[in-house]
Amino acid sequence: MAGNDSHHIVSFFLVGIPGLENFHCWIGIPVCLLFALTLVGNCIIIVTVKLEPSLHQPMYFFLCILAMNDTCLTCSTALKMLGIFWFDAHWIDFDACLTQMFFIHTLCIMESAILVAMAFDRFVAICIPLHYTSILTTPMVIKIGLVGLSRAILLTMPCPFLIKRLLYNTKFIIHHAYCEHMAIVKMASGNTQVNRIYGILVAILVTIFDLGLIITSYIKILQAVFQLSSQNARFKALGTCAAHVCTILAFYTPALFNFLTHRFGKNVPPSVHIIFAILYLLVSPTVNPLVYGAKTKQIRDRVVSLLFLKNKNFEY
Template sequence: MAGNASHQIASFFLVGIPGLENFHCWIGIPVCLLFVLTLLGNSIVIATVKLESSLHQPMYFFLCILAMNDMCLTCSTALKMLNIFWFDAHWIDFDACLTQMFFIHTLCIMESAILVAMAFDRFVAICIPLRYASILTTPMVIKIGLVGLSRAILLIMPCPLLVKRLLYYTKYVIHHAYCEHMAVVKMASGNTQVNRIYGILVALSVTVFDLGLIATSYIKILQAVFQLSSQSARSKALGTCVAHMCTILAFYTPALFSFLTHRFGKNVPPSIHIIFAILYLLVSPTVNPLVYGVKTKQIRDRVVSLFFFSQKQKF
């Protein structure tokens, strides 16, 4: 905690979940479970897509990108959380905190971009199926992925740089389980208006723009689906849309709650706020492979065959 030449503190103290410190040991169990399920589920999705040549299609390439992003996002938060909850390792180096902040928010914006790409994929597949192969080529999928990643890095890079310029004299206790941007900014001594405005602009622009594109895609999809003459084709298309909507809600709902609570929810208990902020980062990466695994016959069959093969091996 000693200061350096610029009067900056050397490290922060992450509380975890304020008010629930006595239950940290127990809270660590579901966090660990979500962490393990995320790594396991997303690894199965990636392995299945790689092994099944029939899944070498844009939709499943996007699913693999989502799976890799989810694993990185979970690792960037869950490991430190478990250290706090189980080993009382609350301290985090100042630069390590900024690094964690950068990766968490970059990966969150990347997640949003992938959800937009998957909505676009379904729009092309259902609304203009004859042009699907010519529009969503492998190079196009790679370009979409790189554009999403570039946008995320460019939008978030100023955040740690703007935080770095702030002075931290005495406040070093962050009432959070990880280095969230606004939680770190609130610790600063002096004027933080630029940081707050930039944070709000990034969050609102990404959310409004991406949700707008997703909503537009699904409105067009639903219009096309209800014009289909085949009942089975209509059911299949609606089933895919419902699966996608589940993952979108699992990601955006707690994210918006956490964002709005930081700025307007003064009456929301800190413990509730932090729990939603944790769910925002851990639940969606766990839900995604489960939802897509259930909806994708090839992934479902591969998992079932592996399970029964291992059972036969035992006997």
């Protein structure tokens, strides 16, 4: 339960989706379905890339990193949400809440960094293909992944410490389905301006910086593609980018909508805010393996052969 410690509430009460409490049981069904699809889809991607030697390339290594990140992101949110929706497990320890918040925001920033890395991979493959193997070596892929993770941790790390310094004396009800940074900050007594400014700055800087790099990469890619003389070569080059573009849209579209409505959509009902916040975290991890499975022939063929035709060669 909530305590009256001079600095911190002992635990928070996560409402779930305000105004839709009577439908939580039903809302839990699509959440569980998305959770299951994410686990199965991303595990299939990881196992397929591991077992198929032809997929041991930077593009698919980045895809495996994305799959692992998506799996962790979904687990960090969906399990608690299902506890709220199905078992009325609304209470969460203060430190556990901060831990969930840390992982959610770290993994979201990491996801953005992976999308930048995948855009860079396509840029090198299409614009300077002769140097692809010398630039994107396995050690380089590992370094890029570690840099992305380090950036995510360093940017998110101040948030729990900034929250720890705040006073939580009376408010303990979070009108959300998970521990989101601004939702926790709003519970505090006193001046929270530093927390709000830092949260907004991180969100804006990461989004602008990463989207800027992705857009720059694709401008260069389009310039290179339209210089190709063969129309088939153009379609083939653009085809290798299709899955990545779908992943970018699946991640950034709900993210931007969630960010803008949270800060400027004063007339948007709280339930709509929360639903989009949930979709932002659950839909992209579910969609990514489906998109790459559908758009990438090597993955599609290998999955089919693993599941149905283990002892046969299968071609479309």
